[in-house]
Structures are given as C-alpha cells and as structure tokens.
Amino acid sequence: MSDGSITIGAAIVPAGATRRAVPAHGSRRAYSAYALVTPAAALMLIMLLGPLAGVIALSFTDYQLGAPHFSWIGLANYRDLFADKVFWTALRNTLAYVVIVVPGAVIAGLAIALLIQSGTSLRSLYRTIYFLPVMATLIAMAVVWEFMLHPQFGLVNGMLRGAGLPAFAWLQDRSTALYALCAIGIWQAVGFNMVLFLAGLVSIPKQLYEAAEIDGASSGWARFRLVTWPMLGPVTTFVVVISGIRSFQVFDTVHVLAKGGPSKSTEVLIHTMYTEGFEFFRSGYAAAITVVFLVFVLALTLIKSRLADRGVHYT
Amino acid sequence: MAQIELSAIRKSFDGTDVLKGIDFRVEDGEFISLVGPSGCGKSTLLRIIAGLEPQNSGQVHIDGRHVDGIRPSARNLAMVFQSYALYPHLSTFDNIAVPLRMRRLSAVERLPLLGALLPSRRAKERHIRADVAGIAEQLDITPLLRRKPGQLSGGQRQRVAVGRAMVREPLAFLFDEPLSNLDAKLRVHMRAELAELHRRLKATFVYVTHDQAEAMTMSSRIAVMMGGELIQAGTPAEIYNDPGDIRVAEFIGSPKINILPGRIRKDGGVDVLGTALKLSCSAAAGDCRVGVRPERIDLGAGPFSGTVVHLENLGAEAFVHLAIEGAGLRLIARLADVRHLPAMASSVAFGFAPDAVRVFDPAGKRIELRVEQAERIREPAHV
Numbered sequence: 001m002s003d004g005s006i007t008i009g010a011a012i013v014p015a016g017a018t019r020r021a022v023p024a025h026g027s028r029r030a031y032s033a034y035a036l037v038t039p040a041a042a043l044m045l046i047m048l049l050g051p052l053a054g055v056i057a058l059s060f061t062d063y064q065l066g067a068p069h070f071s072w073i074g075l076a077n078y079r080d081l082f083a084d085k086v087f088w089t090a091l092r093n094t095l096a097y098v099v100i101v102v103p104g105a106v107i108a109g110l111a112i113a114l115l116i117q118s119g120t121s122l123r124s125l126y127r128t129i130y131f132l133p134v135m136a137t138l139i140a141m142a143v144v145w146e147f148m149l150h151p152q153f154g155l156v157n158g159m160l161r162g163a164g165l166p167a168f169a170w171l172q173d174r175s176t177a178l179y180a181l182c183a184i185g186i187w188q189a190v191g192f193n194m195v196l197f198l199a200g201l202v203s204i205p206k207q208l209y210e211a212a213e214i215d216g217a218s219s220g221w222a223r224f225r226l227v228t229w230p231m232l233g234p235v236t237t238f239v240v241v242i243s244g245i246r247s248f249q250v251f252d253t254v255h256v257l258a259k260g261g262p263s264k265s266t267e268v269l270i271h272t273m274y275t276e277g278f279e280f281f282r283s284g285y286a287a288a289i290t291v292v293f294l295v296f297v298l299a300l301t302l303i304k305s306r307l308a309d310r311g312v313h314y315t
Numbered sequence: 316m317a318q319i320e321l322s323a324i325r326k327s328f329d330g331t332d333v334l335k336g337i338d339f340r341v342e343d344g345e346f347i348s349l350v351g352p353s354g355c356g357k358s359t360l361l362r363i364i365a366g367l368e369p370q371n372s373g374q375v376h377i378d379g380r381h382v383d384g385i386r387p388s389a390r391n392l393a394m395v396f397q398s399y400a401l402y403p404h405l406s407t408f409d410n411i412a413v414p415l416r417m418r419r420l421s422a423v424e425r426l427p428l429l430g431a432l433l434p435s436r437r438a439k440e441r442h443i444r445a446d447v448a449g450i451a452e453q454l455d456i457t458p459l460l461r462r463k464p465g466q467l468s469g470g471q472r473q474r475v476a477v478g479r480a481m482v483r484e485p486l487a488f489l490f491d492e493p494l495s496n497l498d499a500k501l502r503v504h505m506r507a508e509l510a511e512l513h514r515r516l517k518a519t520f521v522y523v524t525h526d527q528a529e530a531m532t533m534s535s536r537i538a539v540m541m542g543g544e545l546i547q548a549g550t551p552a553e554i555y556n557d558p559g560d561i562r563v564a565e566f567i568g569s570p571k572i573n574i575l576p577g578r579i580r581k582d583g584g585v586d587v588l589g590t591a592l593k594l595s596c597s598a599a600a601g602d603c604r605v606g607v608r609p610e611r612i613d614l615g616a617g618p619f620s621g622t623v624v625h626l627e628n629l630g631a632e633a634f635v636h637l638a639i640e641g642a643g644l645r646l647i648a649r650l651a652d653v654r655h656l657p658a659m660a661s662s663v664a665f666g667f668a669p670d671a672v673r674v675f676d677p678a679g680k681r682i683e684l685r686v687e688q689a690e691r692i693r694e695p696a697h698v
Binding site for chain 1 (some may be wrong): 367388389393394396402427605
C-alpha cells in the first residue's frame with residue numbers, strides 16, 4: 001500500500017533521483033523478503049504441497065506400484081470409482097462412522113471433563129485413566145477389544161449373559177460390526193477430547209460463574225448454558241473438527257479387527273484405499289480414493305475456519 | 316434498599332485467619348467503603364455478604380433477614396467485579412438483560428429455540444427490552460447496546476457492568492474494586508459518576524477498595540480494615556482527622572502522615588524531638604509516636620528545623636521533603652504557595668499547631684490530648 005502511494009507521489013514530481021531511488025529500495029526489500037520466505041516455502045512445497053500434487057496427478061494415471069510405465073487416463077479412475085459399489089459402501093460406512101463417533105466422543109469428552117473439573121480430589125488420576133486409550137497403541141488395544149468382544153468368552157457378552165440379555169457375535173455380525181467399531185472409536189477419542197475440554201474449562205474466568213450466580217443462574221444447567229457452553233465455543237469447534245477428521249481417517253481398528261468385513265459391512269474409505277493401493281497395487285485408483293478423502297477433510301477444515309471467522313472465538 | 320448487618324464474622328483459609336470477628340452494620344441507603352491494604356480481608360468480607368464464600372462462623376442479615384445458607388442468586392444483591400465479569404459472547408444488551416431473563420423467564424421459556432415460540436416469553440421479552448433500554452438511557456450507553464464487551468473500552472465495560480447490576484433493582488450493590496482496571500484519569504471521572512449514581516438511586520452501596528482516595532471521595536462512611544479486623548468506621552472526615560489507630564492514620568491520606576518519635580513526661584506533657592509541645596495527656600509516661608499531617612506543618616518558623624532533600628512541585632501545591640538532622644528521620648510538608656519554594660539543601664525551620672498533633676501509644680492506639688490553657692483561650696477568637 002505504501003509502495004503504491006510513493007510511486008504515485010513520485011510520478012507527480014519531475015523525473016529525478018527520488019523516482020529511481022524509491023523503487024530500487026523497494027525491490028531490494030522485496031528480494032530480501034522473498035529470500036527469507038524461501039526456506040519455509042521450499043519445505044512446504046517439498047513436504048506438503050508436492051506430495052499432494054503428486055497424489056492428484058497420480059489419480060489421473062493407470063500407474064501400478066512397481067510398474068515401469070504408466071499412461072494418462074484422464075478421469076477414468078474416477079469414473080470407475082463412482083461406478084464401484086464397494087466405494088459407495090465404504091463412503092456410506094465412513095460417514096455413518098463419523099456421524100456416530102463425533103457426537104459420541106465430543107459429548108462424552110465434555111461430560112467427563114465437566115465431572116473431573118467439578119470434583120475436588122483425584123483429578124489427575126481420572127485424567128490419566130481417561131487419557132490412557134489415547135497414549136496406548138491402538139493396534140495393541142484392538143487385540144484387547146477383540147478378546148472383549150469375542151462371541152463365546154468375551155467380557156462384553158459375559159456381562160450381557162449375566163444380566164440375562166442376548167449375546168451378539170459383535171465383529172462377525174454384519175449388523176453390529178460397524179457399531180462395535182464405533183464404540184471403540186469413541187472409547188479411543190474420548191480421552192483426547194476430554195483433555196482439550198479440560199484445558200478450555202480451566203481458562204474460563206471464575207468470576208463469570210460468580211457473576212452468573214449473582215445474576216440468578218442458580219441451577220447448574222443455567223450456569224452451563226450461560227457461561228460454560230458459550231465460553232467453550234472455540235474449543236468445541238476445534239474438538240468437533242479434529243474428531244471429524246480423525247474419524248474419517250479410521251483404519252487401524254477396521255484393519256485389525258474386521259478387515260472391512262463381514263461382507264464389506266465395515267469397509268471404510270481409507271481401508272478401501274489401502275486394499276486397492278497396497279494389496280492390488282492399483283496406485284492410480286487408490287490415489288483417486290485419497291483425493292475424495294481429501295475433499296471431505298478439506299470441507300471440514302473450511303467449515304472450521306468459517307466458524308472461526310463468524311465469531312465463535314471471543315476477544 | 317436495605318441494611319446489612321454482620322455479626323462476629325470469622326473466616327479462615329487453610330488455617331490462616333482472614334477475618335477475625337467482624338461486627339458491622341451498613342445502614343439503608345449508605346455508601347460505605349471497605350478500605351484497607353491488600354490481604355486485609357475486605358474482598359472476602361464482600362464475598363461473604365454476596366454469599367459467594369461461606370463464613371466459618373458469624374451471621375449475615377440483609378434487610379432483617381438471616382441469609383446464611385441462602386444462595387447468592389436468592390439474596391437479591393448485585394455485584395460489580397474488578398474484571399467486570401461481562402459475558403464475552405453476549406452483546407451489551409444481552410449482558411444487561413441476563414439478570415432479568417434469569418428471574419422473569421422460566422427454564423422452559425429460556426430454551427434457545429422452543430422458548431422463543433412461547434407467547435408468554437414474547438410478552439416478557441418486551442418488558443425486558445423496555446427495562447434495558449431505560450437503564451441504557453440512564454447510563455448513556457444506548458449506542459453501545461449491540462456491541463460485544465470485546466469492542467468496548469474499559470470505562471464503557473464498567474458502565475455496562477453497573478447497568479447489569481442496576482437493572483433488577485437489587486437490595487444493595489456490592490462493588491469489588493471496580494475502578495482498579497481503569498487508567499488514572501478515567502478513575503477520577505468514574506469516581507464522580509459512581510457517587511452521583513448513588514445519590515440518584517439512594518441505594519445501599521458497599522464498595523471495596525484499596526485506594527484510600529476512592530474511599531475518601533465517594534463514601535458516606537469508611538470502614539478501615541487491617542489484618543482481618545475492622546479497626547475504625549466513620550465519615551471520611553472523622554477517619555482523616557480523628558484516626559483511632561496509627562495504622563488508620565498512616566493508611567488514610569496522601570502523602571502519608573508524618574510520624575515523629577515522642578515522649579510522654581511524668582507530668583503528662585508531650586515532647587517531640589526534644590521540644591515540649593503545648594499539650595498534655597493523662598497517659599502513663601513513656602515513649603509515644605506523634606503524627607502530624609503534611610498540610611499542618613508550617614514551614615518558615617517554629618522550634619524544629621530540617622534540610623530540604625527533595626521537592627515535588629505539582630503546580631497547585633508542592634511537597635517538601637525534609638531530613639531532620641540527628642534524628643535520621645524524614646518528613647513531608649505540604650506547601651500551598653508554590654511560588655515560594657525553599658531551595659534544595661537549605662535548612663528550613665518548621666513547627667505545627669498543637670491541635671494538628673495526634674499522639675499514639677507504642678501499641679498504636681490513639682492517646683487523647685488536652686491543649687494547654689494558653690492555647691485554648693485563643694481558640695474562640697478563631698471562630
């Protein structure tokens with residue numbers, strides 16, 4: 001802006017030293033600015049944008065892993081993809097997973113955070129316990145879940161039988177497998193969300209609760225509605241988006257416990273991508289699935305930044 | 316409008332006594348300031364009145380009603396916090412409307428979407444809008460009603476906080492250092508505004524501050540607290556002229572009162588810096604401390620002398636810092652006429668009238684004085 005005004009000013013003044021000096025000075029500053037930006041820009045290109053462009057380019061080819069040649073086939077991969085029933089099943093399952101896991105993990109995380117925050121003792125113990133699933137390797141935990149959900153000697157069915165309820169073959173039954181994975185997904189995400197909510201709760205000024213109390217918000221629910229929930233707005237947006245993205249990425253439990261089965265009832269996007277790319281070596285096709293996946297993640301990120309602009313964040 | 320009565324209030328945090336038995340009565344319509352250094356327990360006392368903090372023992376009565384065990388929301392008091400505690404996500408209008416909505420709307424009517432459909436809520440909202448508009452008019456914040464607290468200046472936030480307190484016509488207003496986040500100029504301005512607000516509302520104000528100037532300029536009565544005890548209560552003039560305790564004398568007044576070492580003779584006379592004052596008292600002989608306010612020290616003549624070590628010329632008045640030779644003592648004198656300042660490092664004689672002297676015993680308690688005959692005869696001539 002200032003550069004512009006200087007140039008305009010210089011144009012009015014009869015040509016002279018000042019006119020030449022000013023742009024020269026400006027461009028030297030611009031060069032050094034570019035020079036300073038270069039390392040970061042280069043890293044970003046190599047590490048982030050480059051691979052992304054590579055994946056998008058790959059999705060327009062028939063490249064197979066290890067193949068010496070490939071050719072451009074335009075949108076053929078996408079045409080195949082959208083005609084493939086497995087893809088639509090995977091997309092439907094992924095969306096169902098997200099729709100169940102995100103609210104579940106967010107609400108449970110918030111509820112646990114509120115409980116821990118309102119308690120007086122053993123806070124750090126509870127925090128650690130609920131955070132354990134986040135720290136533990138999900139593959140190892142998946143093995144534990146496999147035992148727990150075992151139709152015959154699993155803990156879950158044992159408890160159901162003990163209570164006189166019917167037992168299920170959780171992971172082997174088409175109608176329950178996805179929901180069992182959802183439950184594991186919630187279990188795994190709750191601790192992470194809880195920690196974020198706790199951080200948000202701690203940063204709410206105590207005086208706001210006192211003001212609310214004096215203003216007549218005598219019930220806990222009224223104070224939650226008046227202070228806690230709005231003040232947690234920015235954290236909640238973040239937690240929802242992060243939970244959404246992580247749920248879209250669900251893969252490890254699906255792969256270890258169900259392998260997308262029984263009969264594709266737990267087939268999810270990343271798992272389809274994995275099978276196509278690393279079992280059938282159809283890299284171009286897998287790249288097309290990745291692009292579809294990226295579109296969803298990008299949409300979530302856009303929603304988040306839009307909400308951030310709309311004043312969910314307070315100053 | 317109500318009176319507030321505190322009897323034998325005690326409070327301790329983790330074994331530390333913060334309040335050591337406070338008995339106090341705030342009269343209906345009074346502007347009372349609780350003043351004292353930080354950590355003296357004044358804010359805790361205010362929070363006990365509000366119900367935000369339970370006392371360990373003692374009773375609080377508001378308007379004759381015993382309120383211990385009653386929730387803050389049911390005590391019908393309003394409080395203005397140091398940080399203002401405005402809801403950052405709500406506009407000025409909604410901030411002021413919160414106490415009304417909490418009281419007038421039922422839980423169902425307050426529901427976000429469903430509540431708005433109820434016809435009863437619409438009628439109540441109309442009344443609330445009118446009330447908030449009236450308050451905004453009074454406080455001159457109508458143009459700010461649609462802004463969020465983040466878009467307001469400190470003084471404007473302060474006014475919104477006062478508006479939120481005023482809107483439901485509480486029994487009493489509690490202020491917890493409401494001006495300490497403002498810059499000096501605005502603070503002086505808001506002082507006048509709050510005092511005027513009190514005159515207009517004629518409500519009971521309890522005002523906590525560590526700034527003695529705020530207490531002196533606004534309140535009808537000051538209660539000075541130190542170390543968890545209420546040492547003295549009285550009008551600003553009483554507290555300033557008649558401190559019952561050396562801590563009160565030192566806390567109230569700026570610059571601080573001058574304290575000189577003194578001695579009470581066996582015959583009841585008082586000596587200061589080796590010079591006898593024309594005063595006597597009936598206290599036992601021994602050491603004492605003599606307090607003289609800076610404005611009561613007369614420079615130019617008198618039995619004492621000191622060296623000028625520092626001058627503060629404020630334009631309308633000046634403060635002269637004197638070092639007393641041999642006593643290792645400094646005192647401050649106020650000079651009303653800044654055109655005749657003494658030179659730095661010059662020696663200046665000074666004295667003070669007998670009635671300017673306040674004498675305190677070694678424990679800090681005030682000793683009553685008698686001005687000796689010769690002085691007292693001259694008194695009527697002044698009147």
